[in-house]
Every structure is written in structure tokens, then in C-alpha cells.
Amino acid sequence: MNILLCYVTPYSLIAVLNGDKTVRVKFPYPAFFDNYSDIWESVYGEALFRLGLKSPLNTIVVCNSQDLLYPLIKGKSVKVVPAQEAFSEFNIPMIFLGEKRVYCPQGCFELNINSEAVFKWFDFEESVVNVTNFFQNRFLYGPAPAESVWEKSFQNALIRAKMQAAFRLVSPNFLETVEELYLSGEALYGFTNFQELLLNFLDAMEVLGFWRLYFDDKAVLGPLAGLYPEKERALKILNKYPFKRVADVFIVPGVASAQIIFEDGKKQTLNLAREGINLVPLSKEELTVKLRLKKGHFEKKVSAGVFGAVFDTRKRPLAFSDLRSERFTIRDNIRKQVRGWGSQIQSSNNKD
Amino acid sequence: MLRSLIVKKYRQNKTSFVERGLPAEGKVLVKAGEVVKSFSKVGECLYSEKSQKISFEGELVKKEGERVFANEVLWVLRKGFLKSKEGKAPFSGIISRVDEEHKTFFIERLAREYSLIAGAPGTIKSVIKNKAVLIETTAIEVFGVFGKGEDVSGELVVVGDYKDSDGVEIDKRHTGKIVACGFVNSYMYSKAKLFGVLGFVCGGVDYGFCESQVGVISLIAVTGFGRLPMDPVLFNYFKGVESRFIVLRPSIPQIIVPEEQSLEWAKGIDGVYTDVREGQVVQIFDQSRYGLTGTIVGIEKDEVKVEVWEEGKILKLSPESIGVIANP
Numbered sequence: 001m002n003i004l005l006c007y008v009t010p011y012s013l014i015a016v017l018n019g020d021k022t023v024r025v026k027f028p029y030p031a032f033f034d035n036y037s038d039i040w041e042s043v044y045g046e047a048l049f050r051l052g053l054k055s056p057l058n059t060i061v062v063c064n065s066q067d068l069l070y071p072l073i074k075g076k077s078v079k080v081v082p083a084q085e086a087f088s089e090f091n092i093p094m095i096f097l098g099e100k101r102v103y104c105p106q107g108c109f110e111l112n113i114n115s116e117a118v119f120k121w122f123d124f125e126e127s128v129v130n131v132t133n134f135f136q137n138r139f140l141y142g143p144a145p146a147e148s149v150w151e152k153s154f155q156n157a158l159i160r161a162k163m164q165a166a167f168r169l170v171s172p173n174f175l176e177t178v179e180e181l182y183l184s185g186e187a188l189y190g191f192t193n194f195q196e197l198l199l200n201f202l203d204a205m206e207v208l209g210f211w212r213l214y215f216d217d218k219a220v221l222g223p224l225a226g227l228y229p230e231k232e233r234a235l236k237i238l239n240k241y242p243f244k245r246v247a248d249v250f251i252v253p254g255v256a257s258a259q260i261i262f263e264d265g266k267k268q269t270l271n272l273a274r275e276g277i278n279l280v281p282l283s284k285e286e287l288t289v290k291l292r293l294k295k296g297h298f299e300k301k302v303s304a305g306v307f308g309a310v311f312d313t314r315k316r317p318l319a320f321s322d323l324r325s326e327r328f329t330i331r332d333n334i335r336k337q338v339r340g341w342g343s344q345i346q347s348s349n350n351k352d
Numbered sequence: 353m354l355r356s357l358i359v360k361k362y363r364q365n366k367t368s369f370v371e372r373g374l375p376a377e378g379k380v381l382v383k384a385g386e387v388v389k390s391f392s393k394v395g396e397c398l399y400s401e402k403s404q405k406i407s408f409e410g411e412l413v414k415k416e417g418e419r420v421f422a423n424e425v426l427w428v429l430r431k432g433f434l435k436s437k438e439g440k441a442p443f444s445g446i447i448s449r450v451d452e453e454h455k456t457f458f459i460e461r462l463a464r465e466y467s468l469i470a471g472a473p474g475t476i477k478s479v480i481k482n483k484a485v486l487i488e489t490t491a492i493e494v495f496g497v498f499g500k501g502e503d504v505s506g507e508l509v510v511v512g513d514y515k516d517s518d519g520v521e522i523d524k525r526h527t528g529k530i531v532a533c534g535f536v537n538s539y540m541y542s543k544a545k546l547f548g549v550l551g552f553v554c555g556g557v558d559y560g561f562c563e564s565q566v567g568v569i570s571l572i573a574v575t576g577f578g579r580l581p582m583d584p585v586l587f588n589y590f591k592g593v594e595s596r597f598i599v600l601r602p603s604i605p606q607i608i609v610p611e612e613q614s615l616e617w618a619k620g621i622d623g624v625y626t627d628v629r630e631g632q633v634v635q636i637f638d639q640s641r642y643g644l645t646g647t648i649v650g651i652e653k654d655e656v657k658v659e660v661w662e663e664g665k666i667l668k669l670s671p672e673s674i675g676v677i678a679n680p
Contacts (some may be wrong), residue, residue: 026357026672028624031497035360042624046355115559129558133578134639136559140497140576144637144673151639 005237006047007083007222008063008073009186010099011142015047016223017057019237023050024189031140033068040072060226062086064101064108079226084108086225090234093178094221095170097159097185099143102166109169113161120327121157124150145190155191160200162187167204175207182243184216191217194306195338198246199331202277202312203320208251210300214243245305252291252298253315261288272313277334282308354628354651359635359675361495361574361583362618368491368608370472370505370599373484375399378466380479388470390597390610394485395468403448403460408439412457416450420459471505471597472610492609492618494574494586496553499605500562501570506530506550508598508609514555514587515662516579522547530598532590535579536571537561544569551600553590553607555643556580572605575635580643583635583677584661585617617678628656628671631680636660637673645677 005016013025025046028036036042048056059078063070073080087096087103096103101110115135119128134154146155167175175181183201191197197215220241227234250258258270263285272278280287282304289309291298302309321327374380378397388394410429414420420441429437445459474489509529512520517533522543530551531544538561544552551570559577574582581587589609599608611618617633626632632648634656641660646667650657655668 025625028357029359029675032360032495035363035495036624039624046625050355129560130578132559133556133576134642137576137578137637137642141637141675145670147638147670147673148640154639 002057004047004051004053004057004059005223005226006044006059006061006078007186007219007225008061008067008069009222010067012186013043013047014186014189014219014223015051016220016237017051017053019240021051022218022220022223022241023047025050026142027069029141040069040076043069044076044078060223062222062226081226081228083222083225086228089228090221090225090231091228092182092221092225093174093180094182094184094216095166096219096221097162097166097183097187099187102162102169102185104170104174106171106174109166111162111165111169113158113165117161117165118154118157120324121160123153123157123328126150152193156193156196156200159187159191159196160203163200163204167206172207175205175211176209179210179212180214181211182214182216182221183246184219184221186219186222188215188217189219194244194246195335198249198307198310199334199338201246202249202251202310203318205249205251206316206318208253208316210251210298211249213246213249213305215246216241216243245303247305247307247310248300248302250289250291250300250309250311251316252293252311253313255291255293255311255313257292258311259290261290263287270311272311275313275315277314277337278311279307280309280311354654354656354671355625356628356634356656356671357675358621358624358626359677360620361677362586362620363493363495364490364611364615364618365493366490368489368493368610369477370474370487370489370491370608370610371484372468372471372487372505373480374468374482375466377482379482380485382476382479382485384476384478386476387474388476388487389473390470392470393467394470394476397466397468398463399466400463401461403445403458404442405456405458406439406442407456409437409455412447412450414447416447416457418447420445420447426457469597473612474610489610490612492589492611492615494553494607494609496572496574496602496605496607497576498557498562498573499571499600499602500566501551501568501600501602503599503601503603504530504551504570505597505599508532508590508594508596510587510591510594514584515581517554522549530600532582532587534581534587536573538565541565541569541571551602553582553598553600555582555587570600570602572600572602572607574607575643578642581645581662583645585633585645585677589615589617621676621679626676626679628674628676629680632676633678633680634658634674634676636667636669637675638667638669641667646674648674 007014016022061078061080062083064083091105115132119131146152224234256273260268286303374395374397376397376399380395382394408427412427421444424441425438427439445461448458450457472489474487477486477488507529510532512533515534527548532553534555536554536557555575556578557573636644646658646660649659659666
């Protein structure tokens with residue numbers, strides 16, 4: 001049976017048709033919202049049009065009950081599920097980073113990001129006034145795709161600020177108990193800079209442990225959450241959108257070394273004594289990583305992702321200098337290191 | 353076919369309402385149903401502007417309730433038999449509320465006859481006895497993106513150009529008027545407070561400045577935050593109707609310009625989304641040219657080629673980075 005799954009963000013609608021096609025439709029400009037009539041009909045009609053459909057389908061819409069559009073959709077010919085309910089019942093180990101909120105299986109939390117938090121991580125010598133103005137204009141006209149270097153830097157700084165706020169809100173118990181972690185959400189829609197994504201994740205994560213980090217760049221987890229009563233079906237559709245396996249991440253401050261066991265039984269010791277981020281590029285083989293902790297051993301299987309296995313031995317909580325220049329020097333050094341990793345991975349994959 | 357959002361900034365409304373009120377209770381001269389022109393007198397009253405508190409030293413030479421004239425000596429400070437200091441009346445009026453303890457008094461300006469004109473051509477829809485009238489008129493309604501301050505109405509005056517206001521001096525020519533410009537800076541706003549400007553309509557204004565300082569004088573920004581231009585079509589229209597009576601409603605935020613003619617650019621486009629076509633006039637939301645206006649000159653696979661009016665340059669943009677203002 002044809003089914004259209006929709007997720008309503010504060011600025012756009014993300015629709016997934018049978019797991020075959022996705023489309024994102026931008027909502028009317030918030031500043032002029034009252035000047036448009038039949039908003040839901042127009043947005044829904046536009047989604048159908050862009051998907052090449054002529055008539056309405058069996059549709060499930062996930063929408064936060066606090067959002068402006070919720071009362072406009074409720075009572076229409078589609079099934080509406082409050083996002084809070086859909087995400088908690090869907091119960092996937094995810095962190096869904098939205099424009100105004102973060103969702104995880106424990107619930108929904110408001111993100112209170114201000115322009116200073118974005119400016120803190122903005123790359124260029126720019127006045128705070130200009131960044132604030134651009135930040136506020138996003139509320140008036142909604143976000144536009146990041147095209148210029150300036151916009152990309154703004155987007156990255158915004159994601160970093162959001163991710164740090166989000167990881168402070170999500171329960172550490174949840175993070176400690178999951179091994180796979182899905183990063184998703186409209187704030188990350190179409191974000192292709194995996195190096196920055198990984199760095200943002202490492203800088204935001206304050207819990208120690210191991211995670212296989214996946215990334216849902218099309219934010220399909222949002223629409224799929226509406227299928228929570230039929231989770232099997234949702235997961236079947238999910239298989240059509242293979243998530244990027246970004247990295248297998250160890251956040252292990254104070255660990256001096258790791259033993260790596262290859263498939264053929266050969267062993268190698270990785271020196272982690274120097275505090276920082278270390279990477280083991282992987283091709284296709286599955287490795288076993290053994291770590292000796294204060295309270296016993298820790299052993300995990302790791303396999304290829306965009307970055308392979310990543311060991312972050314920096315002490316938590318991370319301290320970021322108040323001095324812009326110092327903060328940027330440290331971050332740029334890590335960036336250079338990550339770029340180096342990228343080339344290693346490239347050459348390693350080419351050899352395969 | 354690429355699709356884009358329609359920007360709904362303008363509306364030509366045949367049933368727009370303008371309220372005109374007397375500054376003090378007086379007499380309304382028209383009845384409901386009556387047709388009025390812009391300069392029709394619709395009410396009158398006796399009105400006195402705000403009184404002014406003045407401090408004094410020594411002795412007052414005028415008594416409470418006494419009539420005084422501009423530059424007349426009001427108080428004198430003596431040292432022995434010699435006069436060491438004196439204070440004069442800043443304007444003509446009546447002495448009131450003398451407070452010997454705190455050495456202050458007020459001068460109230462003399463009440464003068466005030467005539468209320470309609471400001472907008474139309475039909476009187478209703479009358480609030482002795483106080484105000486509501487006029488139904490045809491108007492261009494411009495929707496802003498940010499507004500702060502109280503509703504005000506007054507004569508429109510245009511300064512600078514649509515992009516910025518560098519070199520613009522606000523002075524007594526702008527007293528009691530609504531100023532339209534490209535960008536409002538803190539210098540202009542301070543001078544406007546000094547000279548009693550009623551309101552501003554601008555393309556852009558800094559967000560931080562709006563948050564901290566704007567409020568005394570009403571302000572509506574039509575493009576966004578930052579050094580952003582006003583849509584040149586709107587700016588040129590304002591220039592063409594300079595000295596016309598307009599209304600600012602910052603709470604909506606909306607600007608009402610009474611307009612009997614039908615204007616093509618203000619008609620807008622029906623719907624929410626439209627096919628992207630060559631010749632359409634668009635607003636750009638790309639950071640480096642945020643708020644600028646352009647014309648679509650070509651369409652490629654996933655991109656739209658827009659010729660920026662101000663620069664003549666052609667940009668390649670995603671359809672999500674533009675909003676269609678008018679069809680060709």
C-alpha cells in the first residue's frame with residue numbers, strides 16, 4: 001500500500017514516499033505567515049506535486065503539538081501524530097536535532113540558542129552584529145541552503161552550538177546504555193561535512209564510552225517516527241536509506257593504550273598516552289579493540305565507516321578557552337589532523 | 353520545473369481602514385457614510401501641546417496663572433542689590449504649578465485651534481463622538497518583518513537612497529513626519545528623537561540596536577536585520593508619493609499608504625508556491641546579497657540565474673534562496 005510519511009519542522013516539511021523518494025518543501029516565510037491562505041493545503045499539495053503524485057495518499061504527519069501548523073493540520077484528511085509521542089514510541093537510539101528542539105527516546109527538549117553561541121564558533125573575522133543580524137533573519141525568512149563559504153561557516157557554527165546544547169539536555173543514562181547512535185534532524189539536513197560533524201560530536205559528548213555513530217543526512221527518521229505502531233515496517237523503509245556510518249568512537253580519557261586485533265589474529269598496540277584525538281583508518285576488515293580501564297577490560301568490534309575507529313582521550317568536561325584566538329587555534333589544529341585522516345582514508349580505500 | 357516560494361509583502365486593499373483622531377476632545381465635522389478627500393477637514397479642537405518643567409533660582413517675577421511671552425524674564429537671582437542671574441521663558445504660555453520648595457514651575461503652551469484632515473480619501477465608516485473617525489479607503493498595504501513602537505500616522509518624507517542613509521541629516525524639516533530610508537543607524541535615530549520625528553520605515557536596521565534603543569520613535573523594517581536595502585520598487589513608489597499621509601502599525605507590522613490607483617507590483621501573486629520563470633522579480637536570501645532584488649534571467653538544472661539589479665551581476669542560486677515578488 002502506498003504511504004506518504006511526513007515530518008513537519010518549524011520551517012519545512014520532509015516527506016518520504018514508500019521509502020523510495022524524499023522531498024523537502026519550505027514553508028511560507030514566517031514573517032509573512034498570516035498573509036498566506038490555506039497553508040497546509042498548499043504545502044501538502046506542493047509535496048505531492050514534487051513527488052509526482054496527483055491525488056492525496058494514505059498520509060501520516062508527525063508534527064510537534066506546540067508548532068503553528070499543528071492546529072492547521074489537525075482535522076484534515078491526514079493522520080496527525082504529535083512528534084513528542086511519535087519519537088518516544090519509535091524508541092530508536094537517536095538524537096534528532098531540530099531547528100528549535102532536540103528529540104531523543106526520553107523526550108523532547110527546547111533548544112535555546114542565541115546568536116552569541118553561534119558567533120563563538122564562527123570562523124571568520126566578522127562583527128558579532130552581522131552574525132546576529134543573519135541569525136535573526138533566519139527567523140524571519142526561514143533557513144536557506146548554505147551556499148557561500150560564509151553561510152557554510154555559519155551553518156557549522158550553528159550546528160556546533162545546537163549539538164553542544166542538545167547533548168547537555170539528553171540524559172547521560174541514555175548515552176551510556178546505547179552502543180549505536182543515530183544523528184538525525186532537520187538542522188543536519190543535507191549536511192555533508194563529515195569531518196565537522198565528527199568534531200562537533202566529539203566536542204559535544206561529555207559522557208565516556210563507545211558508540212557506533214550513524215548519520216541520517218536526509219532526516220528520514222522524523223517522517224518514519226509516525227510509523228511507530230508498525231516499527232518493523234518503518235525499519236524496512238529505513239533500509240532503503242542506508243545511514244552513513246561516520247565512525248566507531250571511543251571517548252576514553254586517561255587510557256594510555258589500546259590493543260588492536262586484526263582478523264588474522266595479528267595484534268598491534270596503539271599508543272594513546274598523549275591527550276587528543278586518534279584515528280585508526282579501516283578499510284573493510286573488522287577489528288577487535290581491547291582497552292584496559294581502571295575497572296577492568298573493555299573490548300569492542302569495530303569496522304569501516306567514513307573515519308574508521310576514533311579514540312578521543314581528552315579529559316571531560318572539555319574546556320574551551322574564552323579567547324577566540326586560542327579556541328580557534330586548538331580547533332584548527334584538530335581540523336588539520338582530521339583532514340589528514342581524510343586523505344589516509346582515501347588512499348586506504350583506493351588500495352582496496 | 354523548479355519551484356519557489358512567493359513573497360507576500362504587498363497587498364492592494366480596497367477596504368483598508370484608517371483611524372483619524374483628535375489630540376483632545378473637540379468636534380467631529382463629518383457623519384458616517386460621508387465621502388471625504390485627503391485634505392477634507394473632518395474634525396477640530398482646542399489643543400495645547402505638552403507643558404515644560406523649568407527650574408529656577410532666586411525669585412519668580414511672575415505668578416501662577418499669569419500669561420508670559422517668549423524671552424520674557426521669569427525669575428531673577430540677586431546678590432545684594434545687583435542682579436546676578438535671570439531666566440527667560442522659552443516660549444509663550446501660562447505659568448502653572450509653581451513649587452517653591454523644589455524651585456520648579458511649568459509653562460503650559462497656549463491652546464490653539466487644531467484641524468484634523470482626513471489624510472486618506474474614502475468613506476467615513478464610523479464616528480466616535482467628539483474624538484475620532486474611521487475612514488474606509490483603498491490602500492497599498494506593505495507588510496514589514498519587524499516593528500516596534502506605537503501606531504502613528506503622518507506625512508511621508510523620503511531620505512537617502514534605498515540602500516543606505518550615509519550622509520543623511522535629520523533636522524527640523526522632518527519634525528512630525530514619517531521618514532522612509534534604506535537603513536536606519538543610531539545617529540539618525542538619535543537626531544530623530546531630538547527633532548520629534550514620528551516614525552521610520554526602512555529596509556534594514558541592526559537587531560541589537562532595535563532591541564536596546566528603538567521604541568520612542570516607531571519603526572518598521574521591511575527587509576530584515578542588518579544593512580539591508582529597501583525593495584527599490586517600494587522605495588521609488590515612496591518617492592513618488594512623498595508628502596502623502598501614511599499610517600505605521602508596528603504591532604502587525606504594516607504600513608498603509610492610501611492609494612486610489614491600481615498598481616501592478618502591489619497586486620502580488622496568488623498561492624504559496626510558483627514555477628520559477630524567466631523575467632520574475634525576486635528577493636534574494638543569499639547571505640552576501642541578502643534582501644537585494646533581482647530578475648530571473650535563466651534556469652539551469654537545479655539552479656536559478658538571477659541578475660541583481662543593484663550590481664548587474666548574475667548569481668546562480670538555489671530556488672530556496674529566492675522568493676518571487678512579481679511575475680513578468
